[in-house]
Structures are given as structure tokens and as C-alpha cells.
Amino acid sequence: MKRWSILYRGSLSSCNYACDYCPFAKTSNTRSELAKDRDELERFVTWVEARPDQEIGVFFTPWGEALIRKYYREAMVRLSHLPNVWKVAIQTNFSTSTSWVKEANLQKVGFWMTWHPTQTSMERFVEKCFELDAIGASYSVGVVGFKEELENIQKLRSLLRPNRYLWINAFKRDPKYYRPEDIRAFEEIDPYFRLNTVYHPSLGGACQAGETSFSVDGNGDARRCHFIREPIGNIYDSSFASCLKPRSCTNQTCGCFIGYVHMDRLGLYDEFGDGILERIPRTFLPEHTKAPMMTRTSSIGAE
Ligand code: SF4
Numbered sequence: 001m002k003r004w005s006i007l008y009r010g011s012l013s014s015c016n017y018a019c020d021y022c023p024f025a026k027t028s029n030t031r032s033e034l035a036k037d038r039d040e041l042e043r044f045v046t047w048v049e050a051r052p053d054q055e056i057g058v059f060f061t062p063w064g065e066a067l068i069r070k071y072y073r074e075a076m077v078r079l080s081h082l083p084n085v086w087k088v089a090i091q092t093n094f095s096t097s098t099s100w101v102k103e104a105n106l107q108k109v110g111f112w113m114t115w116h117p118t119q120t121s122m123e124r125f126v127e128k129c130f131e132l133d134a135i136g137a138s139y140s141v142g143v144v145g146f147k148e149e150l151e152n153i154q155k156l157r158s159l160l161r162p163n164r165y166l167w168i169n170a171f172k173r174d175p176k177y178y179r180p181e182d183i184r185a186f187e188e189i190d191p192y193f194r195l196n197t198v199y200h201p202s203l204g205g206a207c208q209a210g211e212t213s214f215s216v217d218g219n220g221d222a223r224r225c226h227f228i229r230e231p232i233g234n235i236y237d238s239s240f241a242s243c244l245k246p247r248s249c250t251n252q253t254c255g256c257f258i259g260y261v262h263m264d265r266l267g268l269y270d271e272f273g274d275g276i277l278e279r280i281p282r283t284f285l286p287e288h289t290k291a292p293m294m295t296r297t298s299s300i301g302a303e
């Protein structure tokens with residue numbers, strides 16, 4: 001049985017930060033909205049628990065910031081201790097405390113952390129990284145590759161431990177934004193940067209999305225990925241597994257890491273291995289997170 005990667009995005013849609021380009025900046029949810037989100041998450045975690053024979057990776061990709069909510073922290077800890085969970089990861093600004101991470105199974109928990117320079121200083125952000133280093137948690141760190149930020153990003157690279165991966169998301173709105181020398185400069189920091197500077201032609205191409213990877217919302221509706229709206233089923237239907245099958249992409253292009261990483265022709269499952277959800281290339285993965293679990297003969301998708 002092939003293992004699954006599930007991108008979970010519940011009803012939450014709020015954030016404690018105020019990045020000026022983001023629709024969730026300084027938004028809040030009502031008590032009843034948060035209660036709904038918590039109930040949905042509880043149902044989802046219980047569903048994962050009830051599938052001991054299916055290897056499952058969970059990647060929280062919330063609208064906004066989820067780790068400031070205790071119930072997300074508790075869900076990550078709980079999932080990380082399940083034998084059938086091969087990874088639980090989250091996209092986060094990590095503005096919350098790191099102390100709870102000690103409760104998680106460090107072999108299976110991972111963080112995709114983004115530094116937002118207008119919201120917190122580099123020093124405070126790096127301090128948070130050092131706290132996670134001390135705990136022994138697995139994480140990647142990332143920024144948007146604005147050209148005027150190059151020196152800051154180089155400084156951030158110099159402050160982080162050398163074995164921590166720093167990814168750079170390309171600013172893609174203007175196709176002529178980067179000169180070849182800009183790309184080379186960012187590539188010296190993130191060897192995978194060039195891959196992120198383009199929208200990959202994907203129409204008709206083979207992709208694990210919809211077969212071994214899928215996104216799930218708070219109602220349990222599953223879609224092949226976050227970029228194709230058409231549902232493929234609902235995880236709370238008993239026959240859901242039969243909805244998963246090889247599919248080719250119906251979009252013209254795929255430009256986000258959380259999407260194109262599943263395209264077969266890019267071969268990124270080999271490059272990222274068990275760090276694929278929290279965006280850590282194999283060569284940067286901490287040793288203790290490479291430990292075998294269940295049947296290592298089964299694989300993410302096409303391997
Ligand atoms: S931290 Fe993320 S979700 Fe929050 S405002 Fe900034 S970009 Fe938006």
C-alpha cells in the first residue's frame with residue numbers, strides 16, 4: 001500500500017501577523033468559528049488514528065497561523081506519536097513558544113518556518129531556530145526572494161546552523177524580475193531556488209496529487225491539490241480510498257513548491273525524501289528523522 005501525504009486546511013482563517021501583502025493579516029476568527037475549526041480538526045485526527053494500516057503524512061497548510069492555537073499544537077503532538085503517521089508538518093511563522101515541541105515525537109514532526117522581516121527581527125527569529133535546534137526538532141526556514149533583501153537573506157544564512165536548509169521563494173509576478181546574476185546569488189543560498197523561479201508546465205503531466213497526495217478541508221472534502229478546486233471525494237466516506245488513482249494535471253502550470261513537488265517529471269521525491277512536507281532536502285535532514293518506521297519498502301508515490 002502506498003503511503004499518503006495529506007495537506008490539511010481547515011476553517012481557520014486568521015493570523016497574528018500583519019504582512020501587508022496577505023489577506024489574513026491581523027484577521028481574527030470568532031469563538032464559534034474557532035470551535036468549528038477545533039471540532040473539524042479533532043474529527044480529522046480521529047480519522048487518521050482509525051487507519052492503523054495506512055501510512056499517512058499530514059501537512060497543515062492553514063489560511064493564517066495555526067500554531068498560536070493550542071488545539072493545533074496538541075494535534076501535532078498526538079499525530080506525531082501514531083505508528084501509522086510518517087510525518088506531521090506545518091507551515092508557520094512560529095511566533096508561538098517552542099516549549100511544547102518537546103512533547104512531540106521528534107522523529108516525525110517538522111516545521112516549515114517563514115521569516116517575515118516586517119513582523120519580527122532577524123535576531124528574534126534566529127533565536128527561535130536555536131531553540132528548535134536545542135530541542136532537536138526538524139525544520140526548514142524560508143523567505144521571499146526580494147532582490148533588495150539579498151544581503152539580509154545572506155546574513156540570515158550566516159546566522160543559521162549550516163545544516164539547516166534555507167529556502168527562497170521567488171517573486172514571480174514579473175517574469176523579468178531576476179537577472180541571471182540575481183538568480184546565481186540566490187542559488188548560492190538555496191540550491192533549489194531556480195526551480196522556484198518558474199511556473200512549471202503541467203497540463204497533462206503525471207502528478208502524485210490525487211493518487212498518493214491530496215488536500216483535505218474541514219468538512220473532509222478531498223481535492224487532488226490546493227490548486228484544482230474539483231473535489232475527488234470525501235475522506236469520511238467509507239469508500240474514499242477508491243477515489244485515489246493516477247491522474248494527469250488539468251492546470252496549465254504549477255508554480256508553488258507544495259504543488260510542483262508532486263510532479264513526477266521533476267523527481268523531487270528523490271531529492272527531498274522524508275523531508276518533502278516540511279521542505280527539507282535529504283542532504284539537510286537531521287539523522288534522527290531518517291530512522292525507519294513501519295515498512296520503509298513502501299514509498300511516497302512513485303518511488
Ligand atoms: S504570517 Fe503568513 S498568514 Fe500571517 S499575515 Fe504574514 S503571510 Fe499572512
Ligand code: SF4
Pocket residue numbers: 202207208209224225226227228248249250251253254258259260262263
Ligand atoms: S501539477 Fe500542480 S496543479 Fe497539477 S495536479 Fe499536480 S499539484 Fe495540482
